[in-house]
Amino acid sequence: MRHISLVAIGLVLGLTAAYADGPKEPEPQNWSWTGVFGHFDQVQLQRGYQVYKEVCGVCHSMHLLAFRNLGDPGGPGFSEAQVKAIAATALVPDLDDKGEPTTRPGTPADHFPSPFANEKAARAANGGSLPPDLSVIIKAREGGADYVHALILGFSDAPADMKGKMMPGMNYNPYFLNGQIAMPAPLTTDGQVTYADGQPPATKAQMAKDVVAFLSWAAEPKMQERKTMGIKVIAFLFVLSLVLYAAYKQLWRDVDH
Amino acid sequence: MHGEYRYEPKNGFMKWLDSRLPIVRLLDESVLQYPTPKNLNYWFTFGGILTFMLAVQIVTGIVLAMHYVPHETQAFNSVEHIMRDVNYGWLLRYAHSNGASMFFIAVYVHIFRGLYYGSYKAPREVLWILGVIIYLLMMATGFLGYTLPWGQMSFWGATVITNFFSAIPVVGTDITQWLWGSFAVDNSTLQRFFSLHYLLPFVIAGVVVLHIWALHVPGNNNPLGIDVKGPQDTVPFHPYYTVKDGFALAVFVLFFAAFVFFLPNALGHTDNYIPANRLVTPTHIVPEWYYLPFYAILRSVPSKLLGVILLFGAILVWAFIPWLDTSYVRSARFRPIFRQLFWVFGIVCIGLGWCGAQTPDYVIIDLGPNMSAINVAVDHATKAGKTPEEIAAVQKSAQASERVTFAVVDLSRILTIAYFAFFFLALPALGRLETPLPLPESISKAVLGARGGAVSGGTPLAQRG
Amino acid sequence: MAHSTDDASVTRRDFIYVASATMAAVGATAAVWPLIDQMNPSADTLALKEIEVDLASLVPGQQITVEWQKKPVFVRRRTPDEIKEAQEAPLDEMKDPQADGARVQKPEWLIVLATCTHLGCIPSKDMKGDYGGWLCPCHGSQYDTSGRIRKGPAPFNLGVPPYKFLSDTKIQIG
Numbered sequence: 073m074r075h076i077s078l079v080a081i082g083l084v085l086g087l088t089a090a091y092a093d094g095p096k097e098p099e100p101q102n103w104s105w106t107g108v109f110g111h112f113d114q115v116q117l118q119r120g121y122q123v124y125k126e127v128c129g130v131c132h133s134m135h136l137l138a139f140r141n142l143g144d145p146g147g148p149g150f151s152e153a154q155v156k157a158i159a160a161t162a163l164v165p166d167l168d169d170k171g172e173p174t175t176r177p178g179t180p181a182d183h184f185p186s187p188f189a190n191e192k193a194a195r196a197a198n199g200g201s202l203p204p205d206l207s208v209i210i211k212a213r214e215g216g217a218d219y220v221h222a223l224i225l226g227f228s229d230a231p232a233d234m235k236g237k238m239m240p241g242m243n244y245n246p247y248f249l250n251g252q253i254a255m256p257a258p259l260t261t262d263g264q265v266t267y268a269d270g271q272p273p274a275t276k277a278q279m280a281k282d283v284v285a286f287l288s289w290a291a292e293p294k295m296q297e298r299k300t301m302g303i304k305v306i307a308f309l310f311v312l313s314l315v316l317y318a319a320y321k322q323l324w325r326d327v328d329h
Numbered sequence: 330m331h332g333e334y335r336y337e338p339k340n341g342f343m344k345w346l347d348s349r350l351p352i353v354r355l356l357d358e359s360v361l362q363y364p365t366p367k368n369l370n371y372w373f374t375f376g377g378i379l380t381f382m383l384a385v386q387i388v389t390g391i392v393l394a395m396h397y398v399p400h401e402t403q404a405f406n407s408v409e410h411i412m413r414d415v416n417y418g419w420l421l422r423y424a425h426s427n428g429a430s431m432f433f434i435a436v437y438v439h440i441f442r443g444l445y446y447g448s449y450k451a452p453r454e455v456l457w458i459l460g461v462i463i464y465l466l467m468m469a470t471g472f473l474g475y476t477l478p479w480g481q482m483s484f485w486g487a488t489v490i491t492n493f494f495s496a497i498p499v500v501g502t503d504i505t506q507w508l509w510g511s512f513a514v515d516n517s518t519l520q521r522f523f524s525l526h527y528l529l530p531f532v533i534a535g536v537v538v539l540h541i542w543a544l545h546v547p548g549n550n551n552p553l554g555i556d557v558k559g560p561q562d563t564v565p566f567h568p569y570y571t572v573k574d575g576f577a578l579a580v581f582v583l584f585f586a587a588f589v590f591f592l593p594n595a596l597g598h599t600d601n602y603i604p605a606n607r608l609v610t611p612t613h614i615v616p617e618w619y620y621l622p623f624y625a626i627l628r629s630v631p632s633k634l635l636g637v638i639l640l641f642g643a644i645l646v647w648a649f650i651p652w653l654d655t656s657y658v659r660s661a662r663f664r665p666i667f668r669q670l671f672w673v674f675g676i677v678c679i680g681l682g683w684c685g686a687q688t689p690d691y692v693i694i695d696l697g698p699n700m701s702a703i704n705v706a707v708d709h710a711t712k713a714g715k716t717p718e719e720i721a722a723v724q725k726s727a728q729a730s731e732r733v734t735f736a737v738v739d740l741s742r743i744l745t746i747a748y749f750a751f752f753f754l755a756l757p758a759l760g761r762l763e764t765p766l767p768l769p770e771s772i773s774k775a776v777l778g779a780r781g782g783a784v785s786g787g788t789p790l791a792q793r794g
Numbered sequence: 795m796a797h798s799t800d801d802a803s804v805t806r807r808d809f810i811y812v813a814s815a816t817m818a819a820v821g822a823t824a825a826v827w828p829l830i831d832q833m834n835p836s837a838d839t840l841a842l843k844e845i846e847v848d849l850a851s852l853v854p855g856q857q858i859t860v861e862w863q864k865k866p867v868f869v870r871r872r873t874p875d876e877i878k879e880a881q882e883a884p885l886d887e888m889k890d891p892q893a894d895g896a897r898v899q900k901p902e903w904l905i906v907l908a909t910c911t912h913l914g915c916i917p918s919k920d921m922k923g924d925y926g927g928w929l930c931p932c933h934g935s936q937y938d939t940s941g942r943i944r945k946g947p948a949p950f951n952l953g954v955p956p957y958k959f960l961s962d963t964k965i966q967i968g
Binding site for chain 3: 388396575
Binding site for chain 1: 367368406409412413419420423564568569572573575576579580582583586587589590591593594599600602603612773776777
């Protein structure tokens with residue numbers, strides 16, 4: 073839900089580059105999947121998956137996603153063979169014959185393995201902070217895709233009024249509550265990920281858009297099916313309403329009411 | 330109110346069945362041929378819509394329960410399993426969560442219809458009180474259901490609401506721990522909430538049966554608020570109102586579908602997509618929108634016990650309307666002052682809802698510096714022997730932070746007073762002070778007056794050519 | 795009475811009622827389908843419709859039990875003696891006659907459902923019985939080295955699931 077007045081206030085505050093009045097409102101973007109006829113760009117989702125795997129996945133789990141989802145309709149649309157290959161490059165936890173924990177290559181049925189064995193290990197590796205699971209992050213944050221996009225690209229040096237207040241190990245980001253976030257800027261340079269031939273250049277802006285698209289799909293893999301069905305259902309109900317109204321009028325014609 | 334129509338079983342089997350279990354008779358006389366005032370407007374279609382929504386919630390709920398796991402380690406993931414892996418799971422889940430909102434939209438329209446047209450007045454007091462009971466059961470069911478996904482809002486909303494009971498003197502803490510089954514909201518709480526969430530809708534269904542029975546004794550009210558005088562004032566429920574309600578239902582379901590398919594999370598809260606964490610409180614604990622007015626009333630007073638009393642009082646007061654309202658005229662159509670106050674009351678309720686969604690200290694209007702507080706700060710600094718520059722700095726800082734404000738909590742107080750004033754001042758007074766408009770003689774006469782045509786009632790389907 | 799009785803308006807009147815009733819019925823049917831389909835196996839269950847089994851680690855005479863579609867499956871690497879016995883066993887002695895060649899794709903590898911066809915117990919591999927295969931501990935059914943029922947109350951041979959060789963050392967069951 074967008075509060076227009078807050079956006080206006082946020083823009084004004086943004087111009088003054090001070091954190092004093094709270095987090096900055098994320099700038100609205102044009103996403104391909106919003107609106108009644110919105111749809112994901114399959115190739116963009118594939119690039120976004122690549123960014124997740126090579127950049128975000130180092131610290132962030134996505135345990136609600138299974139490799140087979142990468143081939144599901146309405147998503148990145150990898151082929152069965154590609155899905156198998158992607159799964160096989162991942163190492164998923166398993167037990168060996170002695171019952172000791174080990175890893176084995178993944179299969180399409182496996183879920184994305186977590187970069188850390190458990191929460192404690194994750195916190196220990198990240199200065200006490202837990203990188204949140206990204207499976208539904210787009211739905212779990214006010215501002216959704218706009219917010220996550222602004223956050224990823226929003227890192228900068230702390231402004232004057234925050235310099236003395238930065239806690240050790242924290243990074244300044246005006247879009248984050250309190251302005252201080254444990255995560256360092258995930259995208260630091262263009263070309264951090266190498267896209268395949270024929271793809272747009274992997275600038276920071278492009279990578280941010282692509283990974284946000286992928287995360288949006290990951291949070292709602294059924295979005296396409298939902299909207300397509302929705303159009304049919306609403307059209308049907310609209311016609312049904314007209315037909316029932318006609319029947320009602322016809323029926324009540326002879327009644328004084 | 331059965332009029333002249335009586336069910337006649339047509340063949341041998343139907344006679345046999347009718348003499349053993351007159352269920353077809355019940356259906357025919359209470360639903361199909363049931364004489365209904367012919368002047369009902371669309372505000373009267375919401376009872377049927379509510380019955381449909383109860384069925385939708387029960388059916389979607391039962392199928393969701395085939396996949397949901399009511400254990401704190403699995404609850405959140407099982408809901409995502411439904412959204413991602415179960416065939417049409419996403420549709421069933423969104424239908425159920427948005428269905429709850431639709432259910433409450435319909436019940437608020439239904440309640441306010443009753444208030445406007447005096448449907449609570451004699452002889453329909455028990456019908457009305459059964460409605461209050463249904464509403465309370467709905468609130469309980471909705472609260473229990475919202476905890477089940479075990480998101481941050483689920484957990485912390487449950488914590489806040491169950492903590493109400495700790496306000497009870499002497500036994501409060503024991504009762505709260507008994508509710509929790511633990512020292513805080515815990516897995517034991519989730520599991521029992523699931524059991525009760527499955528149970529209560531069937532209790533609601535039972536009370537709905539009583540509610541419809543209590544309606545059928547005197548018969549339906551109508552927009553004029555005057556009694557039915559004879560068959561010329563009514564039409565058989567089928568097909569006249571089955572078709573009309575069907576049309577209204579189709580439009581309502583269209584509105585429902587718009588949310589399910591295109592705005593499925595608009596009425597929810599993003600924090601509930603964060604798995605519950607008992608060590609992190611959300612910045613802003615908010616209940617679902619349909620509880621917001623009562624949440625505002627709860628937070629309008631600093632005392633926890635008084636807040637809880639006011640909250641439950643704000644719901645229970647509805648049960649007393651038949652006796653608080655002293656007017657002999659039912660319908661607001663003929664009560665010009667009551668009608669104005671009705672709309673004011675409606676705005677008060679919406680205002681309370683808005684207040685419930687804000688933080689209580691959110692400033693609506695800044696009225697200027699709080700001179701007395703500033704003077705106190707300056708005095709304090711002077712007595713502590715600070716330098717003139719330091720005292721000036723204290724004064725400047727105090728001028729920024731010590732403000733006289735009109736905040737959400739202040740507005741909540743005013744609106745809460747207005748809310749109760751409607752029930753305890755306006756309703757009793759209006760009966761004595763208001764001059765109602767003249768009532769028409771009968772429903773048919775009122776229609777005649779508007780049309781100038783021949784009186785005509787609808788023909789029962791059985792007799793149509 | 796204002797009822798119109800000429801044919802045209804009777805037809806028109808009935809048409810609208812038939813149309814609404816039909817549309818409502820169509821809508822109701824469409825709405826019921828998801829309620830029924832949600833009980834079908836979900837996507838994560840269907841993902842395990844096929845499994846791959848690596849054969850490289852098995853030596854002749856060794857057997858493993860894998861889970862396929864929630865059912866146990868024996869994967870056995872047969873010794874030359876077991877293969878000979880399976881191929882030469884007389885069919886007229888069997889309750890459910892079936893040549894070994896009809897039950898295996900490569901003689902060295904026997905893949906059968908580990909469910910006794912009597913009442914569903916898992917036959918034991920440690921108790922071999924008289925026919926060198928499996929003995930079911932529940933009611934004493936005995937299977938040979940091809941998984942065929944030779945003695946005891948079970949009516950049918952151990953079932954053979956659909957499988958294919960992806961390579962010499964890997965099969966896909968299902």
